[in-house]
Amino acid sequence: MILDALIRRLGQGLEHPTAPPAGATEEEQIGADDETPPAEPVPPPDLPRLARACRSKVRRLLNRMAEQLRLACENETPRRAMIQLAAVLGILRALRRVEQRQEWKRLGDDGRLLHVEAMFEFFQFAAAWVCVGDDAAAPAALRTVNGAPFDELSAALGLLVWLAWECEVDLPAAAQKDGRVGYEEDLWGWVQQLAYLAPLVAFDERARQIAKESIRQTARRGADADAWISGHFGFLRRVAEVSRSPDTAGQLSRAPRPGDLVVLPERFSPRVRICLAVEASATGVLVEVLDEFDEQGTKKFLSNRVGLVSRTWPGSGERVA
Numbered sequence: 001m002i003l004d005a006l007i008r009r010l011g012q013g014l015e016h017p018t019a020p021p022a023g024a025t026e027e028e029q030i031g032a033d034d035e036t037p038p039a040e041p042v043p044p045p046d047l048p049r050l051a052r053a054c055r056s057k058v059r060r061l062l063n064r065m066a067e068q069l070r071l072a073c074e075n076e077t078p079r080r081a082m083i084q085l086a087a088v089l090g091i092l093r094a095l096r097r098v099e100q101r102q103e104w105k106r107l108g109d110d111g112r113l114l115h116v117e118a119m120f121e122f123f124q125f126a127a128a129w130v131c132v133g134d135d136a137a138a139p140a141a142l143r144t145v146n147g148a149p150f151d152e153l154s155a156a157l158g159l160l161v162w163l164a165w166e167c168e169v170d171l172p173a174a175a176q177k178d179g180r181v182g183y184e185e186d187l188w189g190w191v192q193q194l195a196y197l198a199p200l201v202a203f204d205e206r207a208r209q210i211a212k213e214s215i216r217q218t219a220r221r222g223a224d225a226d227a228w229i230s231g232h233f234g235f236l237r238r239v240a241e242v243s244r245s246p247d248t249a250g251q252l253s254r255a256p257r258p259g260d261l262v263v264l265p266e267r268f269s270p271r272v273r274i275c276l277a278v279e280a281s282a283t284g285v286l287v288e289v290l291d292e293f294d295e296q297g298t299k300k301f302l303s304n305r306v307g308l309v310s311r312t313w314p315g316s317g318e319r320v321a
Helices: 002-011 047-072 078-099 116-131 137-144 151-166 171-177 187-196 205-217 225-244
Strands: 261-263 272-274 277-281 284-290 298-302 307-309
Touching (some): 002 047, 047 078, 047 116, 047 137, 078 116, 078 137, 078 205, 116 151, 137 151, 187 225, 187 272, 225 261
Antiparallel strands (some): 261 272, 261 307, 284 298
């Protein structure tokens, strides 16, 4: 019922609200936009069927939230969008905690309440639309309240960090591979999504606390929640510090490599990015960085046109001289 209510609410103002996919199954339509309680007592729930319905609704919910973020600045409603985002991510966290109950855990994948692929896609989308550029939802929302953080903004930012944990963003794994040829996953691209949050999260105590509590409440097998918090929060602080004074950070003279922090020219925002790849060209060494708003999805710069900043987060293996 809560998912249905949020889906309807997020459909308001959208030109073409996302509808159930063609040929939607009965499970996907369970309770869709139906506020009328059943007239008679219902039998015990079919848990796998209920889980399938829940996953479908989570996907629809995230699709609508993405549309609201797109419209936030156009309609001058960024604060409203951040409040909605906090509500949506709060529901995801609650469902994730429910998944940890035995009746759902013993079903294995059939007991998953969250649509994993939709969550991954939403994190990649939301991190950029919330934080990248002056017109992004979070900076625009802050301008509406004279730059003073408000509770829902802190909650949304903290829960986006939690979503990075859920999406298994893994800085140590990326650093161990260090861009070696043949490694099929673009781990540094996921780290960049997390880095977008750094300037807003690193100095927001409430956001950090919400993130930490949420991560510890949703531990997963084989992952150390406290170690993830320590390493990734150290990384966020480092990115935030460099972002505050990008031209005065500890510079390096060595050749760039994947995972380095690079400082772009002043016309770009954010200026501090993660180096995704390095390649040789006829004009020199090229550094590739993520750019979701570019048609290609990335941008390339000659290495002598960008600053190269020391890695100084836990486990990076490098310190400023």
